[in-house]
Amino acid sequence: MGNNKVAVLSISAIVLVAVVATVAVTVSNRRSQSADPQLSTSVKNVQDFCRPTDYKETCEDTLSSVAGPDADPKELLNLAFNITVKHINDAIDHSTVLSEAAKDPSTSEALENCRELLDYAIDDLRRSVDRLGDFSLANLDKFLDDLKIWLSATITYQETCLDGFEGTTTDAGESMRKMLNSSSELTSNILAIVNNFDDTLSSLNLPINRKLLAEGYPSYVTPGKRRLLATSTADLKPNVVVAQDGSGDVKTIGEALSRVPNKGGDVFIIHIKEGEYKEKVHVNKTSTNVMLIGDGPTKTKITGSLNFIDGTRTFDTATVAVVGDGFVGKDLWIENSAGAEKHQAVALRVQSDRSVFYNCRIDGYQDTLYAHTHRQFYRDCTISGTIDFIFGDAASVFQNCLILARKPLDNQQNIVTAQGRKMRQEASAIILHNCTISADPAYHDFRTKMPTFLGRPWKMYSRTFILQSQIDDLIHPDGWLPWYGDFGLNTCFYTEVDNRGPGADKSKRVTWKGVKNIDYAHAKKFSVQQFIQGGKWLPKTGVPFTADLLPEGSLKFSSTSDEKMSPIVAVQLAILGRFCLQNCIGRCILHPSSHMVPELEKARVLEFQVRMDCNGCVQRIKRAMHGIDGVYNVNIDLASQKLTVVGTADPEKIVKAIKKTRKIATICSHTENTGPEQPPPPTEPAPSSDPPASDTANQPPAEPPKDDVPSQDNAVVQVEKPSPEAKDAVPVHLTDVGEIPMVVHQYPFDCIQKGQWNYYYPQRQGAIPYHPPYYVIQSYNYRSAPYPPQDIRYAALGPYDEDGYWHHGRGGDRNQITSVFSEENPGTCRIV
Incomplete structure (x- = not known):
């Protein structure tokens, strides 16, 4: 056990030297045999250390005068940090002198900003030095990532200081630029050394599997905080x-x-x-x-x-x-x-x-x-x-x-x-x-x-x-x-x-x-x-995020530029801002129009009934979904005990993951309602039974469905073109999104204006529910708009929220929830 510990410490020491020396080891081995023998060891060490940097002259000039004859790469790196901090401190002192002499208010303000920004730069340099002291194999990835970010910020702060002199009438900006020129180049040089670290590790052939290194969380991400964003x-x-x-x-x-x-x-x-x-x-x-x-x-x-x-x-x-x-x-x-x-x-x-x-x-x-x-x-x-x-x-x-x-x-x-x-x-x-x-x-x-x-x-x-x-x-x-x-x-x-x-x-x-x-x-x-x-x-x-890119080509549209946004949707964008929900494939479509032709080949909509008793259950389910490959988006409707997943994941794996949270999960299918639509309110003309003409901008919306089962435009259905003669409900299981144009978790923009439910504004190519390039799911999650239409702000109370559910009422009863898990729609799920 003792020998293993010594071996680990030895490897850590080697890696640390590699970090600070970068390519110094390999470059030194390749040095020409004709190198000048009169050069001192100190100068040679400095030259090797500075070789991978962008500003070699600055690097060599600043280090040669202070480096000892036996300075190793670690000492040189510490010297580089210290010299950079000194240069920035000198610039802060210089800004104070300039500020006291400045008569231009804008110059004084710019110099004051410089002092603040350069303080930030020094803070990032100092914590970079501290990170060097904390280095170990277990935090190699974090070590490198932090240094790159903090050193980059140090450069930015110095540049922002100089940007602040835009529009000033004195030469203070140019004076500060001269003061900060060396420190910016020195910071860039240190960053270059860190950026070359991976190449150095490869050349040293160290037996390090970075995937096995401890991941860890930053010290400020406490266990309590990790749950907070997932809480209402x-x-x-x-x-x-x-x-x-x-x-x-x-x-x-x-x-x-x-x-x-x-x-x-x-x-x-x-x-x-x-x-x-x-x-x-x-x-x-x-x-x-x-x-x-x-x-x-x-x-x-x-x-x-x-x-x-x-x-x-x-x-x-x-x-x-x-x-x-x-x-x-x-x-x-x-x-x-x-x-x-x-x-x-x-x-x-x-x-x-x-x-x-x-x-x-x-x-x-x-x-x-x-x-x-x-x-x-x-x-x-x-x-x-x-x-x-x-x-x-x-x-x-x-x-x-x-x-x-x-x-x-x-x-x-x-x-x-x-x-x-x-x-x-x-x-x-x-x-x-x-x-x-x-x-x-x-x-x-x-x-x-x-x-x-x-x-x-x-x-x-x-x-x-x-x-x-x-x-x-x-x-x-x-x-x-x-x-x-x-x-x-x-x-x-x-x-x-x-x-x-x-x-x-x-x-x-x-x-x-x-x-x-x-x-x-x-x-x-x-x-x-x-x-x-x-x-x-x-x-x-608890913040939803996609760690990797989506599958290549999984969200493709072709569109022409001569189409105009629906004026109703434009009003919604102005008032609602981003009321795009997280329940669509990748990105919700805020202004759907029939000229968009998605090409979705891999993703599909998976729906499950899950027994959930409280928000804690919801968060456990969400965390379980995070660990499954191929899960793009997750929506949980606690009121309806429903989980909707969009992605390529195996539904059986999802069920197993849910069961590990001690919850019972069922995979659901739906029925498609193809029965006759209810007539619209008397004030609206009835929609024609014929396919809509290309110019249907003034065609009235369809009446909200009166049946217990969601209708064709808001249920997950098989995407074979429906026969006009079809009358019976068709049970369906998992829907392949590749066979349908798009899945949209529809917020009823138009119902806000027109008092209708689950209806797309007709645009040039006809009302979308009749030949949809979009497929609507879970529209029952939203509060229905009043009819007759009322003020738009009154109806648009906000987006869907898992902690404040809105549901569409069936018929005249607006308090009744329409759900595929209703008593009128038995047998929609099967126990896995």
Whole structure:
């Protein structure tokens, strides 16, 4: 046993040297026999150490004068860290001197920002040094991932300091640039050493199986926090409740944040009740593990209007700024209301490492969301804006989000992203995975003469990936826009993989060297799992996420660009924001139209009846689903005791996984109702029994079904074209999505306007229920709209919520629940 321990320690020591030396070992062995024998050992060691870096001269000049004759790679790395910290501290001191002499208020503000940002840079350098001291084989992956992220952030903070001098009238910015030039290059050099680590390990042939290394969770992801996001707001026990009406503990969010303990190890929950909070919210760097939870993205609103035109630096315009690690925001609406004419006006700025935003709405115009530094994950969020409205240098992944371009000013150009990667060694990028890029209703009619671009290179090595997303026809055929001249066109990394929609056509994209065509296997490196290591810290939070990319080609659409969005859907988008639910395949379709032809070949809808008694049961089932390959989306309807899974997973495996939670599961089938429809209300003409004509924009919707069993347009059915003569109900089991065009967990947009249930607005090719390119499931989960129609806001109370179920009433009884598990529909399930 003792010998084994010694062996492990010896390997750890070798690996640590490999980390700090990178290729020094191999390069030293390959050194030319004709090398100058007069060179001192110290100089040779420094040269070997600096060989893999981008700024070799800076590396050698700074280390040669301080390195001892026997300095090994570990000592040299520590020296590099210390020298970098000293350079940044000198810059902070210099900024203080400049600030005292500055007479220009904007210069003084920029210098003050520099001091704050450079403090953040030093913090990340110091924790990187601490991580070196904690190194062991058991945390090898975490060791490398953390160093890459923190060193990348150190570079970003220095660059952001310099960005703040835009528009100033003094030479302070140039003076600071000279001060920070060496420290930025030194940081990049250290990062280069870390990035070369894998190659060094391979060359040393060390017997390390990284898959067997301990995964671990960050210290701030406590067991309690891992369950919180999976808990309904009503069941949470917040530390502080914020309520404007005095019913909580405090009336402002700032007061609540003042109660957060410094560097707290446990999660600190702040529940913000419904209301509009006009305040600037700042979660500082010592406020770790903070959770801000609202009452919903249309109910709890945090708003501000600071902007660049009125004299505030872009960095300081944020309505909400989050710095402390481990932050979680849920069910919030965050807004900067300054407007397009005020130019840069940030709604949300995020620096928190391993931060999560779930079911949030983030609204602004220019520079809406500043994803500044570190690892960030956004799920089921709506982000709206005009110019560069998602920007920054974080390692950020946006999954299942709705990206809405708004109408810019006449002299402005819409650009979705502006990624800020300054140096090629940085581990940062903006990744949109399975998102929808669409036009805000007010901008929709202007999208052809004022098109939107996917992004432009803000910094030299800008990286943006659009993966498996729906791109609507607002996007210019060029796709990408230059920043100025040819800046960054050859060094950026822009790519689109496996996307869909009329704006996804890449045949006319710009042909810069930086616009890459990569294959699906390469794109997987930028999944949640591989890029931000989401599998290590997201599962236990309860946030739904897809760790890998979806199967290649599993969500494909072809579409023409001459179709227009339904005006009713446009109104819904404006009012409801992102009321796209998590129960569709990959991404819900907010404005279904019959010109879309999905090509779904592998996924299928699996439905189960599961005995669940409480929310705890629901969370156990969800956790069980997380561990099954081929599960794309999960929806649980506690009221109906129903689990719906979309994916390629074996249903028997799902049942076994559920049974391990001590619950009984049954696989369900359904019956298709093909009986006659009930007549519509007298005020609406009856729909024709003939197939609808191509121009049916004014055709009235169908009446809600009166039968106990869901009708053809909301039951899972076999997808053979139904015979017009078919009268009998057809029992069905598992539905292969490959045989149907699309599965949509339909929120009844049109019933809100027309008082109808489960009806798609007819668009040019006819009313969808008659020849559906979409297939509706679980429509009974929603509250029915009143008839006759009432005010849209009254009917649209919000999206489906597993803790507040809405169901459609049958016939005139709106309190009666329609469910496939009703007494009128016996035998729909079989026990496995």
